[in-house]
Amino acid sequence: MxxxxxxxxxxxxxxxxxxxxxxxxxxxxxxxxxxxxxxAERGFYGASVEEITERAGFTRGAFYSNFETKADLFLAVLxxxxxxxxxxxxxxxxxxxxxNAFFELLKQRSAGVRESGETQRWAxxxxxxxxHVMRNPELAPKLAERQAGVRAGIAEMVxxxxxxxxxTLPLPAEHLAAVxxxxxxxxxxxESLDPTSVPSDLRxxxxxxxxxxxxxxxxx
Numbered sequence: 001m002x003x004x005x006x007x008x009x010x011x012x013x014x015x016x017x018x019x020x021x022x023x024x025x026x027x028x029x030x031x032x033x034x035x036x037x038x039x040a041e042r043g044f045y046g047a048s049v050e051e052i053t054e055r056a057g058f059t060r061g062a063f064y065s066n067f068e069t070k071a072d073l074f075l076a077v078l079x080x081x082x083x084x085x086x087x088x089x090x091x092x093x094x095x096x097x098x099x100n101a102f103f104e105l106l107k108q109r110s111a112g113v114r115e116s117g118e119t120q121r122w123a124x125x126x127x128x129x130x131x132h133v134m135r136n137p138e139l140a141p142k143l144a145e146r147q148a149g150v151r152a153g154i155a156e157m158v159x160x161x162x163x164x165x166x167x168t169l170p171l172p173a174e175h176l177a178a179v180x181x182x183x184x185x186x187x188x189x190x191e192s193l194d195p196t197s198v199p200s201d202l203r204x205x206x207x208x209x210x211x212x213x214x215x216x217x218x219x220x
């Protein structure tokens with residue numbers, strides 16, 4: 001299109017219209033982000049649907065069109081947290097599957113999580129929500145499903161690293177994963193109560209000791 005002088009006029013860009021699915025995904029993402037912040041600040045019981053939706057810039061209607069209860073929202077936040085951890089480990093080991101890279105990842109992650117205060121926040125949130133589930137057993141299958149997924153992910157990592165190190169497992173990887181998860185949960189709780197009792201690299205060193213024991217058992 002040209003103006004009276006013959007020069008072309010640029011047309012304003014048409015606004016990009018998102019599909020209903022894209023809008024719903026964006027709304028859900030903002031709710032998850034806001035919920036992560038509010039849960040970290042208030043805890044599971046202290047956080048309210050009103051505060052979460054207000055921080056996300058939505059109404060209660062937006063919340064209930066995406067989640068049935070506050071517990072369902074917390075589980076979705078937990079899913080996102082688990083996926084970030086899984087993707088981090090997967091990416092690092094895909095670039096370098098060596099033992100040095102594996103243990104360096106564990107040390108750096110432990111130190112970074114402590115410095116950010118994430119350890120204490122998640123330890124308290126996890127303990128609080130676990131108690132909520134014990135008091136509301138209808139939620140147990142949902143949390144157990146997440147636990148099973150985490151154990152499966154750890155078991156896959158153990159099997160992959162043992163294959164890299166030439167270690168023959170003396171028991172199912174799933175059982176080792178359950179022990180590793182229990183140790184990590186216990187250390188997080190101890191650290192949240194008394195940070196000086198748990199050195200920042202203790203998780204990494206304990207996993208190293210575990211693999212050294214597996215290697216020794218494999219040789220025998």
